[in-house]
Amino acid sequence: xxxxxxxxxxxxxxxxxxxxxxxxxxxxxxxxxxxxxxxxxxxxxxxxxxxxxxxxxxxxxxxxxxxxxxxxxxxxxxxxxxxxxxxxxxxxxxxxxxxxxxxxxxxxxxxxxxxxxxxxxxxxxxxxxxxxxxxxxxxxxxxxxxxxxxxxxxxxxxxxxxxxxxxxxxxxxxxxxxxxxxxxxxxxxxxxxxxxxxxxxxxxxxxxxxxxxxxxxxxxxxxxxxxxxxxxxxxxxxxxxxxxxxxxxxxxxxxxxxxxxxxxxxxxxxxxxxxxxxxxxxxxxxxxxxxxxxxxxxxxxxxxxxxxxxxxxxxxxxxxxxxxxxxxxxxxxxxxxxxxx
Numbered sequence: 001x002x003x004x005x006x007x008x009x010x011x012x013x014x015x016x017x018x019x020x021x022x023x024x025x026x027x028x029x030x031x032x033x034x035x036x037x038x039x040x041x042x043x044x045x046x047x048x049x050x051x052x053x054x055x056x057x058x059x060x061x062x063x064x065x066x067x068x069x070x071x072x073x074x075x076x077x078x079x080x081x082x083x084x085x086x087x088x089x090x091x092x093x094x095x096x097x098x099x100x101x102x103x104x105x106x107x108x109x110x111x112x113x114x115x116x117x118x119x120x121x122x123x124x125x126x127x128x129x130x131x132x133x134x135x136x137x138x139x140x141x142x143x144x145x146x147x148x149x150x151x152x153x154x155x156x157x158x159x160x161x162x163x164x165x166x167x168x169x170x171x172x173x174x175x176x177x178x179x180x181x182x183x184x185x186x187x188x189x190x191x192x193x194x195x196x197x198x199x200x201x202x203x204x205x206x207x208x209x210x211x212x213x214x215x216x217x218x219x220x221x222x223x224x225x226x227x228x229x230x231x232x233x234x235x236x237x238x239x240x241x242x243x244x245x246x247x248x249x250x251x252x253x254x255x256x257x258x259x260x261x262x263x264x265x266x267x268x269x270x271x272x273x274x275x276x277x278x279x280x281x282x283x284x285x286x287x288x289x290x291x292x293x294x295x296x297x298x299x300x301x302x303x304x305x306x307x308x309x310x311x312x313x314x315x316x317x318x319x320x321x322x323x324x325x326x327x328x329x330x331x332x333x334x335x336x337x338x339x340x341x
Contacts, residue, residue, distance in 0.1 A: 042333075043082075043084075043334050044084045045067060045074060045084075045087050046087070047069070049086070049089065050087070052099040052103065052124075053102050053341070054102065055341070056341065057077065058075050058076070058077060059076050059078045059332075059338055060073060060097070060099060060338070060339050061317065061335045061336065061339070062074075062094055062095075062097055062337045063087055063334065064313040065313055065333075065334040069091075072091055073088045078340055081317070081332045082332050093108065094106035094121075095107050095108060095109060096141065096153070098144050098339050099144055101144075101148035102148055103124070103125075103144050103148030103151065103176055104122070104339075105142050105143075105153060105174075106120070106123055107119075107121075107135060107139035108120075108121055118135035118136075118139055118155065119133060119135055120135050120139075120142075122174070133172075136155055136170050136183075137156045137157035137167070138155060138156045140154045141153065141206050142154075143296075144339075145211075145213060147213055148176065149175065149176055150173060150176065150213065150233070151173070152173045153172055154171045154172075155169065155172075156168075160201075163201070169205040171184065171185045171204040171205050171207055171218060173207065173216070173233070184204075185238065186202055188236045188237060189235075189238070190237075191237060191240070192220075192227070201221075201222055202222045204219060204221075204229075204238075205246075205247070207231075208248050208257075210254055211254060213233075214233050215230060215231060216231040217229065217230055217231065217250055218238070219246045220240060226246050227243055227245065228240070228241045228243075228245035228259070228277070241282075242282055244261050244262055245257070245261065246259060246262070246272070247295065247296035248296075249296055249305065252301065253302050254279075255279055255280065256276050256322065257276065258274065258287075258305045259274075259275055259277065259297075260273070260275075260294065269292075270291075270292030271292065272293055273289070273292065274293050274297065274320065276323075276324070285324045288325065288326055289320045291309060293308075295309075298340065300319060303321060303323070304319050305319070305322050306318070306340075308335075308338075312334075313333060314334070314336070315335065316330055316331075316335065317332050317336070
């Protein structure tokens with residue numbers, strides 16, 4: 001091959017790569033432009049004030065509707081959740097969110113040059129940042145105690161030798177009054193079936209708080225099984241209570257746990273059904289939702305739970321009676337991570 005031929009081939013290759021790069025940039029730009037346009041027939045979203053103070057019977061959630069307010073926090077009246085929604089004027093975006101008594105926790109991605117990182121941002125009632133903390137992996141669950149004093153989050157992480165190529169989890173608890181952070185519940189003492197227990201593969205996720213600012217519930221996974229645990233913030237202890245429980249959510253009256261249960265015989269891709277566990281009798285009640293729910297439900301009141309299922313915009317919110325009766329109903333389209341205030 002002559003020098004002239006080599007130069008011709010080199011120029012052709014450079015031009016081809018430049019064309020591919022230009023096409024990729026234009027495609028990405030067009031896709032971003034489509035994401036910023038409201039989809040005809042989609043939920044109406046306007047800009048307005050969103051606060052986290054208790055009262056007013058409002059629903060605050062991550063808006064998933066296409067348009068300029070996608071992924072921002074939005075609010076609707078809890079009694080008419082499918083109506084027009086109001087998004088934050090500040091454009092605050094969260095991957096996962098929860099709030100109670102004027103305290104919010106917003107799990108966010110931080111875009112970097114080579115890769116994204118994640119953080120948990122503590123918010124006041126006016127959505128102003130009070131502090132933020134690094135999150136070691138992809139955010140999964142968020143909760144705030146009824147008083148607003150404690151916040152918790154869960155992230156998927158990789159690299160644990162016992163997990164192989166699968167994700168493991170880290171569940172953190174923050175005392176918002178002192179700023180003291182427990183980065184992982186794996187430092188807590190475990191009491192399993194009445195005996196002290198230690199295992200390298202102990203994982204926790206899905207914290208839900210009691211109203212006494214001392215106790216909480218969560219999922220413990222070890223040796224291929226999951227357990228409901230009751231945690232004590234003062235003694236830094238978790239105690240197993242019941243098997244096959246994931247993503248617990250404590251009822252407002254503190255007597256029941258809504259959770260997702262892995263049901264034998266179902267597809268490995270959709271293995272969960274919603275149940276409610278009575279904490280006095282440990283009686284399990286299957287709820288009327290027949291689809292697999294991979295979410296940590298929230299209680300809208302003592303009689304109903306709210307949860308997300310996949311939808312045209314990414315996720316929709318549904319409600320079902322907590323006593324096993326009735327049928328599920330869609331609360332709103334294009335929303336996830338609800339909090340009732």
